[in-house]
Amino acid sequence: MENFLAVCLGILVIAVTILSVFLIQTIIQLKNTARSVERLVDSVSQEVLRIHNVTNVVSNITGAVGTGVGKSIALLTSLLIKTLRGTHQRAERSSSETESSNDQRPAYQPK
Secondary structure, three states, X not given: OHHHHHHHHHHHHHHHHHHHHHHHHHHHHHHHHHHHHHHHHHHHHXXXXXXXXXXXXXXXXXXXXXXXXXXXXXXXXXXXXXXXXHHHHHHHHHHHHHHHHHHHOOOOOOO
């Protein structure tokens, strides 16, 4: 009977030891996860602050659009877009004219 109790006690000690090892590993993993979550929260907090700053700038710009400064900026932007479109169209026409003049050249014929 004493041998049976000794074997049971030995098995119990081994089981508790294995359980302790797994619990320690789990606690270490939870600690690492908590650190990662803390870093993620800090990163998200910084991004939210940046987004908040951008929305403030956008809000200020949209508020200024109703004023004379905003109307002047809108006019200048419109003129710039029209100028860029005209330049782009002229470049396309010039490119197509160059291609058509290249098409009219005779092909190279060796002697």
